[in-house]
Amino acid sequence: MPRERSYLRYQLYRSLARKQASIATALLQLPAGQDLSKVRFEPIDAKALGAFELWDDPHFCWREIAEWKSREPLSLDIAIWFEEQLCGLCFVNPNKSRQRIRIVRLEGRSGVPHPLKKRIALLSMVAIDEFAQIIGSKCIEVQEPIPGAIPVYTELGFKFDFEGRLVLAVESKVS
């Protein structure tokens, strides 16, 4: 009899990826006056959605994510906080084989300046890459990159493949 497929372990994987991203970020030595130890990677929960309501003129309605999360049990949702300020939101989803993880949505806080400006893509990638390694993905793809953001992805190491997809190979850890 085939083993019943359980997605419970994905809750653990999500939590682990966020936690590892928090620790790796907190350990980073920054110039005086800058402190990433106050960065938190959390799920997009009611608190995050409440803080999202304070954003001026956001592009996406992130309230939809609650439904997406229940529909896509393998997905990873990330709310990036600096202390009590919500600075970024991200939703990624692996394909069925888990070989490829797609960044479906990624947005930083619009309107007022925030302490993680210039770092939202980077912080998201730390957590996404961690998650990709945990679930055994081979590649991270930006599903629909915003044209103005392509230089950011290029700096992160993404390249267009022969099918025109913006991708980054997942590498294994080195000691």
Add this chain to the structure above:
Amino acid sequence: MRKSVKKSPTKKRSIKTDEKLISSELSANQQRFLQLLITGIEDEPNLLAGRR
């Protein structure tokens, strides 16, 4: 006579051990991301991915 308290045979991992584990196990991508985090990426738009 006082009861002797036995320590659990399973050693609990401390946060410091976790940190050591993570700092010594980063992929090349993660090392690059963390290096870039020091300065950030200039001209990062707020909207980075998603259907317009």
